[in-house]
Amino acid sequence: MSNSDTQWSADGKEIPFVEQHTKTKHLLTEQYVADLIYTIYRAGQYGGVRNFTIIDGFCGGGIYNDRESDNIWFGSPIRLINSVEEGYLKSGRTYPLNVKFIFIDKKKEHLECLKNITMSQAELEDLSDGNQHTVKTEFGDLILECEFINDEFENKVDYCVFQSENRKGHSLFILDPYGWSDVSMASFRKINSLKKSEIIYTFMVDFIKRFFYRSKWKARKTFTKVLETDGYFDIDHFRNLDTFGEQAQFRNNFMKLLRDKGNASRIMTFAMMPNNNDRVLYYLFHICSHLRALEVMKDGSWKFNNLNYQYHYDIYGFGFKAALFYEDNQLDLKLDINQDSQTACINKLITDLDKIIHNNPDGILFKDLCNQTMELNPATRQQYFEYLNFLREAKEIEVIRKGKKTNSQKLENGDIIKMSRQPTLFDMRGYIS
Incomplete structure (x- = not known):
């Protein structure tokens, strides 16, 4: 949930409308989690990973109004739970799968809406009590547990890392922050220190376009401190991030920052933009340590060929390139991920x-x-x-x-x-x- 204006009331009477780019992100994440569970849980003759810890660091109220369908649209918490069950059933394995979800939001009313309204509408109200629940299936036992934490994600990073490490297995952090300061580079390092961890991180570009390249922006020092950006974004190289070259240079530099300072091993990114429009809404970063996880994410991106993902060649964060390089080569560097x-x-x-x-x-x-x-x-x-x-x-x-x-x-x-x-x-x- 990347918009600080998005609000839920505790009783569920006030819920936001879902934006198209948010739906796109939900669908990709949902598909990825189902594929991830299927792939690494069923691996090997005697099975693969049996414990998963999934953290939604900015979970919101978990429910939206959808203008397109004139119906409700479930947010990431519900989709994460359902996708785990989908991947488990698809695997056909008979040994237990144990998954703990940690849902974090700084606003109490958001968590109240999620626990008391959304979970009930999704027929998952049993999971609202914070206890382990065993779901008997035709194959075996799916053990689910949901923990709800009312706090800033930054205050709970150490706890989430401890939970993931203590439970062993595989961990996935869904980080869709309200603003740039909600996830520090130090937190990226802590998460990436886990042996089997992944991050799906959303970075809104509109904020950067409005403020970052104003020389008198008062929060610049804080931005530099929280994300440790000193030496990575030279404002003399940018005007307003409206050109393909400037966007590509910024994205490449941010990936390099995540590699250098955040200890990211592997990164795949998408530039999310409206149809027939080169204006980037936000970047979606998938950070992982294992090749197989990267491959699974790629598979998912091709499945949604009707959604406007774009992959840009030579934007990997392995070195600095000037905006002019991307401007001169943009026709060769852009690719819509679809069957064509x-x-x-x-x-x-x-x-x-x-x-x-x-x-x-x-x-x-x-x-x-x-x-x-x-x-x-x-x-x-x-x-x-x-x-x-x-x-x-x-x-x-x-x-x-x-x-x-x-x-x-x-x-x-x-x-x-x-x-x-x-x-x-x-x-x-x-x-x-």
């Missing part, structure tokens, strides 16, 4: 993968190839399969599995990718459709 972009995505893989394969004549593990390139393009794991299978069919590469060549269409992390001993005489890439 399949060819453009594969073409980006040509750039990312071919050089690495050529530079490793003795071969490179498929896992290492993904580790080196997965943040540099919007391609999913399946699209990696498709491109590498194309190269193999063209006799440009070989795939070695356990010492023998394999023709399996589904590659494994331990497979070795190497140049073929008899490469084709022609470049077949132009025939990729």
Whole structure:
């Protein structure tokens, strides 16, 4: 919930209207959590992660009015709970899954609305008492617990990190703050210190456009202190963040800040903007430490091809680039993530993968190839399969599995990718459709 004007009354009689970009964010997060549970809970012969801790640091009242459908729209707390159940049931596993949700909001009336009104409307009122509840399913037991905390998220970061660490397993922090000062860089470091943690973080750009590049902005020192931005945003390089180049430079610098100061291992971002409009509403940052989590998020982004996600090449936060670089290259750097972009995505893989394969004549593990390139393009794991299978069919590469060549269409992390001993005489890439 990124708007400080968004309010809920304790009795649920006053609830806000949901904005389209908020719905977009809810749908993507909901899909991601279901896919994440399905992927890492069901992994392996005897199962994967069995304990999850999910923290919604700015949960709000959890319910909206939807102008589009003239109905109610559930917010992130309800969608998180439902998506966990969806992922669990989809996995078909029979061993218990234990999930604790921590919902935090600084306004008491918001939590009262969530606990007493929203949970009831979603038929989840049993979870409002703060106790563990076991849901018996056709497969096994799903153990759910909800904790409600009335406080500033910053005041509870240490507690949330302790809970996640003590419960072990996997943790996910949903951070959709009211303003830039609600999540400090120190908090990012604490969360990223956990071995298996992820963050989905929303950063509103409108605030930055209105205030940050005014030389007399009184809160500049506080901004610099809270987010530790000294040396990352030179106001002489920006005017009003209305051009593609300035937006791209700002986004790249913020990603670099998260890598350098927030100890973020992997980052994927989306620029969320209205249809047929280059005005960025906010940036959505997915921060994780494990490759598989990044791959799952990519899969989800392609599923919502009717929503206006945009991926920008060369905005990774690995180094500083000037706004002029992005202005000069913007036609090559922008890509709508939809099915029409399949060819453009594969073409980006040509750039990312071919050089690495050529530079490793003795071969490179498929896992290492993904580790080196997965943040540099919007391609999913399946699209990696498709491109590498194309190269193999063209006799440009070989795939070695356990010492023998394999023709399996589904590659494994331990497979070795190497140049073929008899490469084709022609470049077949132009025939990729």
